[in-house]
Amino acid sequence: MKEKTQVADVDRSRYDFRYAENEGDFLDSGITPDIIFEISEEKNDPDWMREFRLKSLEIYNRTPMVNWGPDTEGLDVDRIVTYIRQKNRMNTDWNDVPEDIKETFEKLGIPQAERESLAGVGAQYDSELVYHNVRKEVAESGVVYTDLESAMHDPKYAGLIKSHFMKLVPPTDHKFAALHGAVWSGGSFVYVPKNVHLDIPLQSYFRLNAKGAGQFEHTLIILEEGSYLHFIEGCSAPKYFEAALHAGCVELYVGKGAKLRYSTIENWSKNMYNLNTKRALVQENGQIEWVSGSFGSHVSYLYPMSILNGRGARAEFTGITFAGEGQNLDTGAKIVHNAPDTSSYMSTKSISKSGGVSTFRSAVVVNENAAGSKSSVNCESLMLDSISRSDTVPVMDIRTEKCDIGHEAKIGRISDETVFYLMSRGLSEEQARAMIVRGFADNVSKELPLEYAVEMNNLIGLEMQGSIG
Amino acid sequence: MSQLLRIENLSAAAEDKELLHGVSLTVPEGETHVVMGHNGAGKSTLGAVIMGSPEYRVTGGSIFFAGEDITSLPADKRARLGLFLSFQSPIEIPGITVSEFLRNALEQITGKRMKLWDFKKKLAAAMELLDMDKSYAERDLNVGFSGGEKKKAEILQLLILRPRLAILDETDSGLDVDAVKTVSKGIAEYLKNGGSLLIITHNTRLLESIKVDRTHIISDGRIAAEGDASLIDEVIENGFEKYTDRE
Numbered sequence: 001m002k003e004k005t006q007v008a009d010v011d012r013s014r015y016d017f018r019y020a021e022n023e024g025d026f027l028d029s030g031i032t033p034d035i036i037f038e039i040s041e042e043k044n045d046p047d048w049m050r051e052f053r054l055k056s057l058e059i060y061n062r063t064p065m066v067n068w069g070p071d072t073e074g075l076d077v078d079r080i081v082t083y084i085r086q087k088n089r090m091n092t093d094w095n096d097v098p099e100d101i102k103e104t105f106e107k108l109g110i111p112q113a114e115r116e117s118l119a120g121v122g123a124q125y126d127s128e129l130v131y132h133n134v135r136k137e138v139a140e141s142g143v144v145y146t147d148l149e150s151a152m153h154d155p156k157y158a159g160l161i162k163s164h165f166m167k168l169v170p171p172t173d174h175k176f177a178a179l180h181g182a183v184w185s186g187g188s189f190v191y192v193p194k195n196v197h198l199d200i201p202l203q204s205y206f207r208l209n210a211k212g213a214g215q216f217e218h219t220l221i222i223l224e225e226g227s228y229l230h231f232i233e234g235c236s237a238p239k240y241f242e243a244a245l246h247a248g249c250v251e252l253y254v255g256k257g258a259k260l261r262y263s264t265i266e267n268w269s270k271n272m273y274n275l276n277t278k279r280a281l282v283q284e285n286g287q288i289e290w291v292s293g294s295f296g297s298h299v300s301y302l303y304p305m306s307i308l309n310g311r312g313a314r315a316e317f318t319g320i321t322f323a324g325e326g327q328n329l330d331t332g333a334k335i336v337h338n339a340p341d342t343s344s345y346m347s348t349k350s351i352s353k354s355g356g357v358s359t360f361r362s363a364v365v366v367n368e369n370a371a372g373s374k375s376s377v378n379c380e381s382l383m384l385d386s387i388s389r390s391d392t393v394p395v396m397d398i399r400t401e402k403c404d405i406g407h408e409a410k411i412g413r414i415s416d417e418t419v420f421y422l423m424s425r426g427l428s429e430e431q432a433r434a435m436i437v438r439g440f441a442d443n444v445s446k447e448l449p450l451e452y453a454v455e456m457n458n459l460i461g462l463e464m465q466g467s468i469g
Numbered sequence: 470m471s472q473l474l475r476i477e478n479l480s481a482a483a484e485d486k487e488l489l490h491g492v493s494l495t496v497p498e499g500e501t502h503v504v505m506g507h508n509g510a511g512k513s514t515l516g517a518v519i520m521g522s523p524e525y526r527v528t529g530g531s532i533f534f535a536g537e538d539i540t541s542l543p544a545d546k547r548a549r550l551g552l553f554l555s556f557q558s559p560i561e562i563p564g565i566t567v568s569e570f571l572r573n574a575l576e577q578i579t580g581k582r583m584k585l586w587d588f589k590k591k592l593a594a595a596m597e598l599l600d601m602d603k604s605y606a607e608r609d610l611n612v613g614f615s616g617g618e619k620k621k622a623e624i625l626q627l628l629i630l631r632p633r634l635a636i637l638d639e640t641d642s643g644l645d646v647d648a649v650k651t652v653s654k655g656i657a658e659y660l661k662n663g664g665s666l667l668i669i670t671h672n673t674r675l676l677e678s679i680k681v682d683r684t685h686i687i688s689d690g691r692i693a694a695e696g697d698a699s700l701i702d703e704v705i706e707n708g709f710e711k712y713t714d715r716e
Contacts, residue, residue, distance in 0.1 A: 417560060420520075421556060421562075423548065424520050424547075424554050425553075425570075426548040426574050427577055428545045428577075435565055436562065441564070442563070442565070
């Protein structure tokens with residue numbers, strides 16, 4: 001019998017470095033009204049926000065833990081440090097960012113990406129944004145890209161924040177939404193005025209460096225009528241043994257005829273509980289396009305939701321999830337058709353190896369008022385060995401007969417014959433498997449900006465060797 | 470002439486069933502040999518075992534290629550030594566284009582990086598020879614190809630990878646007359662550059678335009694008869710029955 005090699009594990013060396021934290025900067029772990037007051041004080045919250053936090057805490061305390069999906073027993077929220085004070089204020093000049101933090105992001109290629117292909121960049125380190133910058137011509141077009149805290153204190157946007165913040169994802173949504181409402185910190189606020197098209201993307205990068213901590217950034221994006229934006233978020237963290245928690249929240253408001261593309265490459269370390277909530281509200285003829293790559297974390301619950309609220313609104317979701325050893329990644333997407341002639345298209349791939357568990361949940365709701373709507377769901381799973389698991393859980397709730405709904409699911413393994421075919425052309429077994437997996441992921445990498453597609457290929461260990469050694 | 474492929478007393482099994490019982494066969498460099506036999510006689514098994522298919526287990530004997538004992542080498546090492554198998558049913562690889570795949574394979578086999586431009590030129594020339602539309606280069610490998618297109622794509626790989634010995638497993642089956650002509654043209658081009666062939670077939674359409682040096686008749690996993698090209702005509706006239714009865 002020939003020895004079997006496998007697709008290589010993700011090379012994490014690029015992400016696994018870390019820097020010492022000053023313990024004095026940590027607030028106490030756990031979640032109490034005192035902690036909330038302290039965070040609120042630290043941020044100089046307006047009154048409504050402080051009250052919002054306290055109310056969210058109440059909701060958090062009375063909401064039971066999720067009891068479906070992957071096990072979260074290893075997560076003791078009372079031991080998570082929810083807030084880490086930043087030594088420095090946020091900067092708009094890269095040179096002013098503290099040395100260790102700068103080095104972190106430089107290793108991750110952030111400033112480089114900005115120079116090359118981005119309209120604006122935000123970088124969050126633990127609880128606070130450390131860097132935010134937008135190109136001059138972008139700012140001149142009226143586009144706002146800043147951290148939520150600054151926007152909250154700017155009289156021009158304070159009203160917008162108050163009327164949109166956690167209105168799509170209310171704290172009552174689930175326990176971690178409530179937690180987010182209580183302790184949120186950092187994140188981005190983006191506002192794109194009517195008919196403004198941003199041809200190059202904005203990017204936020206989230207890095208959780210501290211041990212046993214949580215990251216609770218809030219992303220709020222408002223696209224006015226007829227505008228266009230591509231927003232990219234990247235996430236990573238070094239590996240510690242203590243559990244870490246990411247309970248971010250993304251709220252996207254897509255106006256009439258506007259189009260938003262929201263791309264995520266998530267590569268949290270494997271001690272992370274990624275309990276993230278993302279939601280988009282799309283008005284008449286608006287479009288939301290999600291591109292989502294989930295590679296990291298120990299446990300993930302992630303189901304971006306699109307509410308199609310105006311006639312002709314459209315949602316597309318393209319996703320890939322790669323679950324390796326010790327990972328239980330529960331991902332999917334939800335679409336609510338809440339207006340006539342709306343359409344949705346979901347296409348996902350999931351890969352599991354070395355005992356990893358990958359579950360894909362799709363939910364499509366077509367309300368009575370959504371006659372003439374169309375939805376198509378397609379999910380494919382690939383298991384790379386016999387100890388890994390892949391499940392698909394499709395849910396459909398269709399309340400009108402006047403709609404067109406399709407669903408397709410495929411689960412497969414790599415056959416020995418396929419590997420042999422490629423090997424007979426000179427590829428090693430490992431290269432052959434990597435090529436098959438890369439081909440499987442191709443429809444997702446095609447949707448990503450080039451440097452992220454390359455990043456993704458690196459992430460799944462699929463970068464083909466140029467030549468033999 | 471040097472013995473490019475030498476098989477000595479080779480036995481092989483799939484799971485617990487032995488399918489080849491002591492096959493010996495030699496192909497000198499530059500020659501074209503034909504393996505004929507009934508369906509199920511063990512022809513395709515022989516080709517797959519020479520290439521190193523994990524489906525079969527060698528239970529006895531040895532395979533030497535280019536002077537090296539390759540009996541227990543994995544398929545990729547055999548390919549890098551210059552061995553090639555054209556599959557009877559080529560596999561579909563979604564998400565990987567013909568061009569991307571072949572460039573990768575070529576780099577693995579030659580151990581050299583080739584400039585994209587040079588590679589594209591080489592690929593385009595080979596595709597033209599095989600009457601393949603240029604668009605096939607950017608299509609996913611074998612995905613949605615008809616039976617004939619898949620066989621042409623195998624010959625395209627043969628022309629790009631230029632192995633020292635190619636085993637063609639039923640390359641002519643399922644092809645219409647024109648496709649057989651095109652494939653023959655590809656094979657002729659390969660031979661012109663000094664290639665050697667082991668053609669596995671149960672009919673003779675492909676052989677009409679190729680000069681055969683030696684013929685091996687296989688029956689029940691054994692070599693039942695050997696001879697020169699005239700043996701092919703004899704088989705056409707009398708069928709394989711004569712050989713199946715022999716033990």
